[in-house]
Amino acid sequence: MDHSQPVDIVYLWVDGNDPCWRLKRQLAYEKLSAKQRKTMAVYSNVEGRFRDNDELRYSLRALERYFPAHGHIYIVTDSQAPAWLHAHQQLTVIDHRDLIPAASLPTFDSGHIESYIHRIPNLSERFFYFNDDVFFGAPVKLADWFWKSGVYVGWSDEPVVSNEPLREDATALDNACRLSHQWLSTQLNTQKVPHYTPTFRTFAHSPRPLIKSVLFELESLAPELFAMVRSTVFRTWDKPTIVSDFVLRWSLSQGMAKVRDYVHAHVSTGDKNQPAELSVLKSSLGELDFFCINDTTDNAHPDDPRLSQVRDALQRMFPDPSRFEQAEVVDAF
Template identity: 50%
Template sequence: MDQIDIVYLWVNGADPIWQRKRAQAQQRLNPDSLAQYGNVAGRYRDNGELRYNLRALERFFPDHGQIFIVTDGQRPEWLAEHEKVTLIDHADLIPAAARPVFDAGHIESYLHHIPNLSERFIYLNDDIFFGAPVKLADWFAADGLAVHFEPTASPTSDEIQKNETALVNAAVISRRWLGQQFATYQHIPQLCAHAPRAMLKSALWHLEEQAQTLFHAVRSTTFRSWSIPPIMSDLALRWMIQHDLARPQFSPALYISSCEPNAGEQFHALRQHFGQLPYFCINDTCDDCAGDDPRLGLVAEVLAHLLPTPSRYEVSVA
């Protein structure tokens, strides 16, 4: 059985060199093109999620393959040199004329270009964690890989909307494009969930050949644009379902929004059910809050409590 590699995108928004790149790029930004929450600090803030994500990965999926961390010339200071971890610089994937890039949708459109990536892999945002022992059959089964959707339908417009989230607009583009390509396409009205994304490298190469115009568009962005939604978080998943390479799942999962008034209750639920949750998401929705905001501290506090044991990927502390 082939290995299952793991791919993360990671950024340290506090890095002065990266901040200068962002500030220079913002000078050329058309504000009218910017997606909702497309350039807030919370999109780039590092609350230590990747460190704890790797702890969860080692605890719940110790037989994983290579770990690829895609980043813009950065390296977590706590990350050890390890044969199972490969840093992939944006320059290794993205043409020079398109860099720097601050849109995850643009960056992730190149994931299947990662050298030596396994055919079957799982793409994780660093704020999406495994929360229970991973059973590969739950993600890669004979009847297709699992695509997780939110349990309830989310009505969407026939057109993308400037004030809608990227996931909503991505679903609109998917419904339109897939409906044009396939007479048998049946659109699932639920949104794709904040979940680990099981992927097939060969399928993504095939999709890129079929959807060249969409890939060209998403690779033209610098910051997330409301008019150019991401591909990998919706279209790629629905395309694999259409080709019987994947199957939809509608199991509810724990989604924590760090700025919501009930975040404390959500974190309590996480503490109570940790070890039994196939996955969970802690989304930094505090946007442009100060770095010492107590809501951010709560994220690190809860993760440190749940995952206190360093992984083999961390620098040893004497």
């Protein structure tokens, strides 16, 4: 594969502290029917799902340190931009309205939003898709993520109970595994899916190496799945994410993805052993292919010390501002 071609970066980002956005979210929730509220997934409308704890700033710093040869960066947002963001020719902010039909807005479900990212104008054929809580943790070699005919994927350590229907109390990724399995099994031995070997595990919460043409192909191959996830306002348990599971699982079935063992870490901010996990994370920096710091403090106050501990740890790991940050203004006394 020609690794001289650019590999762009796509982030989803939201500032859940923005008063205007919060009002939009509140009004959207109030408009939901009783049936829609009943199908909302666990933790689909808690503060931790939308809180900005400065993760994007540090993910960009990690990107510059470990993958300086990246292509263009696209940040997909809902009429927002980080206050610290500096205009740069290599970075573009994409509004939801530029990707998603007006009739489907607003939406607060990342699975819904990410189903449109391949439609970003001028996006490179190969690209990485990030949630803003995901970070590269060591120098990136593209050959570890992309190969001539596809991508590499990594499993998480979490098994999924096989052959179960989608469950109201399950995580989005667990249900995504089940939904993908249902569709692939139904299509097995057809032109759509000539081969399929099920694996009942979720994929690691990682930078997602994706191929734009594959997403367009699947959009026409499985329109019912895309329509399903594109019908949500908030994340629902019966319409789970497909880009972070189905696309990868289908690619495995087609021989367009291979499994690779990555060295990675996952920190949950709400865990009682979070300080120890952050300490291990800092000592492992440079040896981890990637890591995730997942906000599980749910409805905690923005001043919760667990959140400040995460910011402090990230600042110590990545102290140097990226070229995408405005210069800090120091008051003169």
